[in-house]
Amino acid sequence: MKPRNSGSVVRLAAPLRALAQRFSFLLLVLASVALMMVGRIDALSVDSARARVTDAFAPILDAISRPAATAAHVVESVVEVQNAFEENQRLKAENARLLQWKQAALRLEAENISLRSLLKATPEPSSSFITARVIAAPGSSFLRTLVVTAGRRDGVRKGQAAIAGSGLVGRVIEVGEWSARVLLLTDINTRIPVVLERSRQRAVMAGDNSDQTRLLYLPPEAPVQVGERVVTSGHGGQFPPGLPVGVVSSAGERGVRVQPNVDLSRVEHLQLVEFSLPGSEAEPSSESK
Incomplete structure (x- = not known):
């Protein structure tokens, strides 16, 4: 059996609990106000x-x-x-x-x-190359070239192919004793015989001083596809056949545009390659022998 005094305590505590629940919100508000006042009076404490x-x-x-x-x-x-x-x-x-x-x-x-x-x-003709660092890009609205740290003393010859990474960049057009100038693919003076790798359509790739090049002399019914690779054809004796140049980026009424394989604005090193092609400009003249 439960003691009688415990029941009386429970009966006395029930009203107090109900009173506390009724006025709990008010008590909390008063306690908050009191704490704020104490904080104002004695902030350090x-x-x-x-x-x-x-x-x-x-x-x-x-x-x-x-x-x-x-x-x-x-x-x-x-x-x-x-x-x-x-x-x-x-x-x-x-x-x-x-x-x-x-x-x-x-x-x-x-x-x-x-x-x-x-x-x-x-x-296939033998080839040799010289690696050079790009030190300047003195381009303008009418000329897109690069200057490299290799010249006549290193074996650089006019007409040599300039290659960087995954594709052709241009060709050597001016040679000094310690440096050389490379004409880029996108320059308006550049003309390179090329062939579309899949359809075998021949054309001439020309620069127009923009970031892309265009294909000239393509037949109107030529089956050109976007994404098709463009390589050198070897015609004219300027470059050997098969050098990767770029991919077709667009083909429509405004012509066929080619995106070069190499980002020409970020080239830091070049390989100046001499392919020893018959009749090429890169062959040393009889005076130099």
């Missing part, structure tokens, strides 16, 4: 008390924040592992494709050697 309360709760807050930080780190690690796994799978697939292309290239190379031996084909 309030700041000191606030600092002590903060110090007391700091270890608790730190303990609460650690699991959250740990969980975030774990989630980030899982995401990184997932990304690494996906990248690994992509690289494996790309490696498998490259191995297939390698086998195809080796087979074609062997077949090419066999056919050349049967046809007694003339071998």
